[in-house]
Amino acid sequence: MSRLSSLVQKEFQEFRRDKKMRAIVVVAPIMQILVLGYAANMDVKDVPMAVYDQDHSSESRDLARAFVASGSFLVAAAPESAEAVDQELSSGRAEIAVVVPPGFGAALRGRGSPSLQLLVDGSRANTAAVGMAYAASVANDFSLRFAPGSLRIALPVEARTRIWYNPELKSRAFMIPGVFALLLMVITIILTSLAIVKEKESGTLEQLIVTPLRKAELIAGKLAPFVLVSLILICLALAACALFFGIVPRGSILLLFVLSLALVFSTLGIGLLVSTLAKTQQQAMMFSIFFFMFPMMILSGFVFPIANMPAPIRAFTYLMPLRYYMIIVRGIFLKGSGIGLLWKQLWPLLAIGVAVVSFSIARFRKQLE
Amino acid sequence: MAELAIEAIGLAKGFKEVEALKGVDFRVERGASFALVGPDGAGKTTAIRLLCGLLKPDSGRVSVFGAGPAEPAAKAKLGYLSQRFSLYGDLSADENIAFFAEIHGRRNYASRRDELLEFTRLSPFRDRLASKLSGGMRQKLALACALVHEPELLLMDEPTTGVDPVSRREFWEIVAGLSRGGMTVVAATPYLDEAERFDSVGMLDEGRFLALGSPRQLKEGFGWTVVEIACADARRVARILSSEEARGAGVAAAQAFGDRVDIFAGDGEAARRYALSALAREGLAVASSRIAAPSLENVFMQLLGGTKG
Structure with missing residues (x-):
């Protein structure tokens, strides 16, 4: 011993x-x-975003502001052509791009169905997946602002998510x-x-x-x-x-x-x-x-x-x-x-x-x- | 007959590529000293490691004071100094000795430690880390660690390899003191001049003994008279004195050693006269020449060369 x-x-x-x-x-x-x-740390914050606004309406400008307000994105560029969007993504100045088509604002105001194009740099797999999901949810929330309350569809099952143990994920x-x-x-x-x-x-x-x-x-x-x-x-x-x-x-x-x-x-x-x-x-x-x-x-x-x-x-x-x-x-x-x-x-x-x-x-x- | 410290019978050990030891027998009496000499790869280290129980023989057996070398009874009586002076570099000289004392179950080692530090002249360096000691000091500290439990048998594997000549002489003086004090000492060494100090010598080559006996017996068995010729180009001189003509003149062999050539002959004086005239003919200057007693080096070189007097 x-x-x-x-x-x-x-x-x-x-x-x-x-x-x-x-x-x-x-x-x-x-x-x-x-x-x-x-x-x-795999949280997505301040992802540089390119916004190609073909609509130039007040709605399209509000949408861009909604992206920034979410905290997940920064508007890094405002390209004016499809080629320019391509350039922003391939140079890495932007990791995600939103294309707002002409007539987006009009569609939101009730004359047709609005659509958006999201382009993501897939070489950054984590940012791409998370960023895309965030961007989609920002766009959804944004469109809900324009839906008149009376027209809201009542869903048969409404899923409300509550996250335990790590509530802020x-x-x-x-x-x-x-x-x-x-x-x-x-x-x-x-x-x-x-x-x-x-x-x-x-x-x-x-x-x-x-x-x-x-x-x-x-x-x-x-x-x-x-x-x-x-x-x-x-x-x-x-x-x-x-x-x-x-x-x-x-x-x-x-x-x-x-x-x-x-x-x-x-x-x-x-x-x-x-x-x-x-x-x-x-x-x-x-x-x-x-x-x-x-x-x-x-x-x-x-x-x-x-x-x-x-x-x-x-x-x-x-x-x-x-x-x-x-x-x-x-x-x-x-x-x-x-x-x-x-x-x-x-x-x-x-x-x-x-x-x-x-x-x-x-x-x-x-x-x- | 005196008590045996070591008895080795038919000791053989092989490794993957080489058969290091091919069956050797020897005995060392208590209090005697024994040197294992031979060139690199002769099997010296293997023999020492078998003696201290670090290796197990393939065949044959070793006993140390009547017990197997790995048995506790033998271990307590055995001190081992390895080729690498194994110490803890991050511990001081004092702490190294203390540690080995404690591992051997010694409790009151303070006075023993002072004595060892005094004896190895390391007292002024007792607080220095082992890694900061010079080669010669490390060697002496390793010796002190191997001696802390007062062993009866000291086993050393090439203890002077890589040590400067002054430290080397000092080291052998320390060992001679131990030997006089009654300790059994067994050492492996590549240096034949060191082997001269031992009671008996085993000359190893390729895992076998070429000769075994006291330095005196080995030299007497040599049978030739040696003539030392001090000269400049020893290799060339040795070549001339190994010729057919030289053999006819009674020169049995010639060995070159740096700045001299040793020749062996039955009649030393006649061989010396022949050598001087033969070298003069070639225009080679001889600084001095004399008849000398054979050294272990002469004996071993001759045995390695295969001719015997």
């Missing part, structure tokens, strides 16, 4: 003096929450818990693998094997410090979420800590696995990034919804610890979910953890011989 505590103590001594490690633990979580939190409220989850995974994998590979590189691992230190003590001594480090990380990341974005978990913070340890259990296993594959710290970085982080980022539901993936890839996502943890974190942050609901995510997470950890320990032990 005292040997184990000397190992852990030594690990923290090294930690305090290793600038690279310190930066990863302290600076990275705050920076990443900050940068990714601002960057990971802010993508940031959804993305930040994801960044939090990603951060915890990335940092614990990198740190663990680096710390072990560093001992391999410097030859101190060999020196330890020659001492009476038992293998179980060695493994525990190399992994235990990172459980503590991950707790510090969670605190820093939670503070950053609250300070910079005012996002605090709705559910129990204690539960978040406990379930985070379940993720850390599996990522420490992955870190150990990487350390058995890599000979140098550089290799450890590369392996962590390419074999674990990228696949997990893409297949965990962090950005792309798992439900939309083709079946074989969806099946693959069940192997990703981050998939379960992503649901846990979003559940606790946004919905205030309790253990009763999250249990379904916890047990596969633990099962994967046990599998990875035992496999890595077996590999590591074999290498020590």
